[in-house]
Amino acid sequence: MSVSRRHVLRGAIAVGTVAATPAMAAAAPARIERWGVHEIVLQGPSQGNSFDDVHVAATFTCDGMQVTVPGFYDGEGVYRIRFSPPELGRWSWRSQSNVEPLDGKAGVLQCIEPARDNHGPVRVTRDGYHFAYADGTPFRQIGTTSYSWALQSDAKCVETLATLRTAPFNKMRMCLFPNVASVATNPFARAGAGLHDWDPARPDPAYFRRFEDRIRRLGELGIEADLILYHPYDAKRGYSDMTRSDDERYLRYVAARFGAFRNVWWAMGNEYDAILTKTVADWDHLFEVLQAADPHDRLRSIHQITVYYDHRKPWITHASVQNGAAVMDDVPAQLHRSFALKPVIFDEVLYEGNSDKRWGRLKGEELVERFWWGTIGGTYVGHSETFSDDHNADTSWLGQGGKLIGTSVPRLAFLRRILEAAPAPGIEPIDTWxxxxxxxxxxxxYLRYFGAARPSEWAVTLPGRANDTHGSYRAEVIDTWNMTITPVDGVFAMSPRDAYDFHDPKRPTLALPGTPWQAVRLIKV
Amino acid sequence: MSVSRRHVLRGAIAVGTVAATPAMAAAAPARIERWGVHEIVLQGPSQGNSFDDVHVAATFTCDGMQVTVPGFYDGEGVYRIRFSPPELGRWSWRSQSNVEPLDGKAGVLQCIEPARDNHGPVRVTRDGYHFAYADGTPFRQIGTTSYSWALQSDAKCVETLATLRTAPFNKMRMCLFPNVASVATNPFARAGAGLHDWDPARPDPAYFRRFEDRIRRLGELGIEADLILYHPYDAKRGYSDMTRSDDERYLRYVAARFGAFRNVWWAMGNEYDAILTKTVADWDHLFEVLQAADPHDRLRSIHQITVYYDHRKPWITHASVQNGAAVMDDVPAQLHRSFALKPVIFDEVLYEGNSDKRWGRLKGEELVERFWWGTIGGTYVGHSETFSDDHNADTSWLGQGGKLIGTSVPRLAFLRRILEAAPAPGIEPIDTWxxxxxxxxxxxxYLRYFGAARPSEWAVTLPGRANDTHGSYRAEVIDTWNMTITPVDGVFAMSPRDAYDFHDPKRPTLALPGTPWQAVRLIKV
Known part of the structure; x- marks a missing residue:
């Protein structure tokens, strides 16, 4: 993932791969950048069901740290163990397996400084409500969703990646199981041509290999891959309706296969409550299985249609929410933080597009407004668009990727630039009550947002008590739609107005253009 | 609590009290109405610390049902066990104790039909979001708060009860420990005159006897007593800062003493997160203690200042919330249901009054608006008022009770009448998104509310698909402030408008007066 962008479309793979031999421990250690992927390749049995019958893992140690990483079977007698070193230094490893050829292998690797654009995996910040890369760089989430882009033809994927290269999005929600019409439709080995003729005990390595190529290519673009592990849109094939033991195998497989990639997030379910074969207790169990199977401890959440999952549960790192109304104002957006006590991403807030469905016919202005209100509420928002000439085939960005044609995209890029320039760790709501x-x-x-209102002035009144340091502020009027930032002359020299507020008594208001989608930015001088 | 209202101020006590004797089982059984209180009085030791050293309980059985009810020490060698029979029939009981005089006593009681105005305790309805009395009568919560009314002089309490007799409130939030200046200030035996000279091991029976008299008198008025067990406003005496074992004794005492009264609710903490001596784990533990100590299983919640408690926890029956902004619109109000998956009461939404504090200076219109938005969000709201000539002494209704002078009260009575006439179990939010x-x-x-907006018409468009039964509706325009209900001539004969909505194509709108605080009620004909 440290590979430079010009290589993206030529299949660069940012993984250090070694074939382990007994002599390896004595050889010069592999050099792997911090937060990169060190892959150990072992040869083992190819008879029987290697997915179930063979267990392999390796324990990596360095300076008192110890991480045990499960491996996975990649077909044709090949077993892989993928490790992303969290700290610099010399890591040694030793494998454990229930079969002889995989057991007791050993080696070393030298974890070196990361390349310049490798900031590490995204984590929740210490304050509890925002995200940052492991090196401390703030991560200002501007997400999008394209459910089955990764399952389309190589040519279509190239088109999608080219779109993403210039788009503002730094997180992509994407389904592991097919949703709309796709080229890749068989995550599991097929035993016949019927809809149900697939064997959950045999993940198809080619399907997952293809999928992980997409994850890597997103990583090369600096985009987090928010992997939707289950969804309710394919009841006829039933990939989301497996038995518990099949689910456990699947989760352990994806955790071992994908978990070392630093841009991976786990989205356990999309509209989990529309998957009728699983209860909340099932989801809780699957989170515990996933968490135990993922030593890299990637971010985890789950997204609902109607019944909010309890995002306070310990295995949830952040709230992933669908709500069509909660980001029409900062108050309801902020409440989600109060409930989850974690970062909140409104991953689905209706989409920009030309669908006749209510969920897919927002105007660009309406979607951008939702991003801004979410921001003022101290939360994050996700985009997608549904434009299509053929809604039955679901050829939209939401379904298959391709090109973006909505009017929101440049405005979200504008918002992202504003966020990148804002204080770390992120925008906090201020006195929402x-x-x-x-x-x-x-x-x-401060950011003050006015939404669809058309004020011609704003009373520059900020909350603060008499003992606070009030200071002076310069102001800019931001047109969030026309993407202009207009400085206001002079400063506002603030002093207490009453017991709760402060303002500049000589200059209590600021002129606004009387048009919608305005915001004001105040920065202390 | 079945005593008629004319007795209220003459100390009527709706409790069947019997002094148990060995011969009692053979005597004619006491007759206790369903959901009334049967009290067993036993004589036992008065030496040592009877609160800690003596345990007594009785097991009541009837027709396969069995309830074990802890008793409590009421001073001077008197022990009481209070049981509220949940079902009609002949109940027999037998006591257990670690001291001989209290052990092995037995008796019977006949549980008879309740009096006409005894509807039983309030429970959560089967749909999960509303309340009803045990006999099925809906309970439409219109609450108020007077923290320390019960701790004032008898004369002041008489005044408060007289106010409540004609007020719209059916739930009173009240503190067990003193908050503002009070006549009764010593819940525990005093060992000296200093602030800390009290003994948490010795609850003062006189204090609690006095308090339970107030609970009964509220019951006689049909008002639920929402008992605030801890609050942060008395750090100098420290009643809310006891040790864990002292807290456990206190909770077991109040559960045994008050839990049989059918109008009791448990409000574990007021602004629990401002009580700095307890952690969330402490509160969880105290709920478990309270639940185990309360065989009558009264409603339980807890209320915050900043950090929302997780109301999904199993011992919570409904969400009790403080929020100054969430009931300014139905969307954020409804969200609290999505989070708790339980009924929601906004017990504190700022108060009507003349305080210079932001939390106590709402206009009547602003408080009534909060009740209406909460209603449209499918939730319930609480009132109080802060009018006072002397805010330092906290002589307001909020602090000490007395008279109500705010303008919201008659409007809340008007709202209550509307709610009483609405479908059971309660008002549900409709397509909030x-x-x-x-x-x-x-x-x-349907209720449609317009808040402070001043529309002169409303497009009578209701959500519904083509296959739904649309029917015809009569309409009324409700002026929620001037308390008028104006019928609209004729009916709206509804048919599909598009894929999502229906309306009357011949009559798509309804005229409104262009004034604030309007609502419309539609009732199917």
């Missing part, structure tokens, strides 16, 4: 519609970092940086 | 601001019962009864 007081109806200020303000966010930022108190006494340092 | 769609921005309809509608609630009621789909295809039968």
């Amino acid at each position: 007081g109806g200020y519609h303000l966010a930022g970092k108190k006494f340092e940086y | 769609g921005g309809y601001h509608l609630a009621g019962k789909k295809f039968e009864y």
